[in-house]
Amino acid sequence: MEEVQWALIAGSAEGLGEAFTTLLAAQGFNLILVDRGREALEKIERKVVKEYGIKVTSLCVDLGEQDAWKVCMDAVRNPESRLRDPGSGVQNEGSGIQDGGCTMLVYCAAMSEVKPFLNHSSENLERFIDVNNRTAMLVVHAFAGYLRDQKKPGKILLMSSLAGLMAPVYITPYAASKAFLISLARSLYYELKPYRIGISTCCAGIINTPKFLESRAQGDIPMADPFRVAAYAIKMCGKKAVCIDGFTNRLGYFFISRILPSAFSSYFVNRAMRKMYPTFSR
Numbered sequence: 001m002e003e004v005q006w007a008l009i010a011g012s013a014e015g016l017g018e019a020f021t022t023l024l025a026a027q028g029f030n031l032i033l034v035d036r037g038r039e040a041l042e043k044i045e046r047k048v049v050k051e052y053g054i055k056v057t058s059l060c061v062d063l064g065e066q067d068a069w070k071v072c073m074d075a076v077r078n079p080e081s082r083l084r085d086p087g088s089g090v091q092n093e094g095s096g097i098q099d100g101g102c103t104m105l106v107y108c109a110a111m112s113e114v115k116p117f118l119n120h121s122s123e124n125l126e127r128f129i130d131v132n133n134r135t136a137m138l139v140v141h142a143f144a145g146y147l148r149d150q151k152k153p154g155k156i157l158l159m160s161s162l163a164g165l166m167a168p169v170y171i172t173p174y175a176a177s178k179a180f181l182i183s184l185a186r187s188l189y190y191e192l193k194p195y196r197i198g199i200s201t202c203c204a205g206i207i208n209t210p211k212f213l214e215s216r217a218q219g220d221i222p223m224a225d226p227f228r229v230a231a232y233a234i235k236m237c238g239k240k241a242v243c244i245d246g247f248t249n250r251l252g253y254f255f256i257s258r259i260l261p262s263a264f265s266s267y268f269v270n271r272a273m274r275k276m277y278p279t280f281s282r
C-alpha cells in the first residue's frame, strides 16, 4: 500500500518558506504549515491544496513564543487533528493510500535585521535567540526523539546562511544564531545517523525574498531564486551536515576559508557589507 508522508515547515508562507511549501507539495507530501502571518498562510494553503490535492494543516504561531515547539509537536504527533476540512485533498479513506506520519522537518523561519550590534535592544536580541535557536533546538530535539521512538527514518533541514560561516558586520546576532544551527547540524548528523535520521543545514547566500528586499541593500546585488535554493536544500538534506548553495558561494567560501588569511577574509566580507549598507559605516 502506498504511504504518504507529512512534512512540517516552520516559516512556510512567504519567501523561501513558500518555495519549500510548493516543492514539497509537488513531491506529494502532506504538509503542516507553521507561520505567524494568517493571511499569507491561508493563501499558500489554498494554493497547494488546489494545485497538488494534498492535505494541509496550518498553524498560525509565532515561533518566538515559549511553547511554539510544543504546538508544532502536537501537530506532528497527530497531523489530521487540526485539518480544517478532513475531506480535503485526494487522499480519502479507502483510496489505498496509508498515512506514513510526519517524517520531515524544515526549520526555515528566522529573525533577521541589519543594524549595528549596539543599536539592538536586549529584547530584540532575545528574540533572535528565541526564534532562530531556542525553538529550533527544542523542535529538533522533540522531532528526532519522536522519529526514534516511532522507529521511523526521517529528515531534518535547518535553514542557515553563509553569514553563519563568515560572520560579517551589521548582522552579528543573525550570523551568530546561524552559526549555532550549523554547529547543531554538524554534531547531530553523526549522532542521529544510527536512527536513520538525516539532518542537514543549508547555508545560502543572498536570496530574492521579501525579507531581504526589506533590508534595502544598496547596489547591484546578485540574488538567488528561492525555488532554486529550496530545491537544492531538499536534494541535499541528509546527504551532508553542511551544504552551501550555489557554485559561486562554494568557491568564494573555499577561498575565504582555505586560501586567504582570516584577516583578509574578514576585510573583504566586511567591505562588501559596508557597501551594501553605507548608512551604518563610520
Ligand SMILES: NC(=O)c1ccc[n+]([C@@H]2O[C@H](COP(=O)([O-])OP(=O)(O)OC[C@H]3O[C@@H](n4cnc5c(N)ncnc54)[C@H](OP(=O)(O)O)[C@@H]3O)[C@@H](O)[C@H]2O)c1
Binding pocket: 010, 011, 012, 013, 014, 015, 016, 017, 034, 035, 036, 037, 040, 061, 062, 063, 064, 107, 108, 109, 110, 111, 112, 131, 159, 160, 161, 162, 203, 204, 205, 206, 207, 208, 209, 210, 211, 212
Ligand atoms: N533572504 C536571504 O537573503 C537569505 C539568505 C540566506 C539564508 N536565508 C535564510 O532563509 C530562511 C528564510 O528566509 P526568508 O528571507 O524567506 O525570510 P523569513 O523571514 O525567514 O521568512 C520565511 C517565512 O517565515 C515566517 N516567519 C518569520 N519569523 C517567524 C516567526 N517568528 N514565527 C512564525 N513565522 C515566522 C515569515 O513570516 P513574516 O513574513 O511574517 O516574517 C515568512 O513567511 C531564513 O532562515 C534565513 O535566515 C535567507
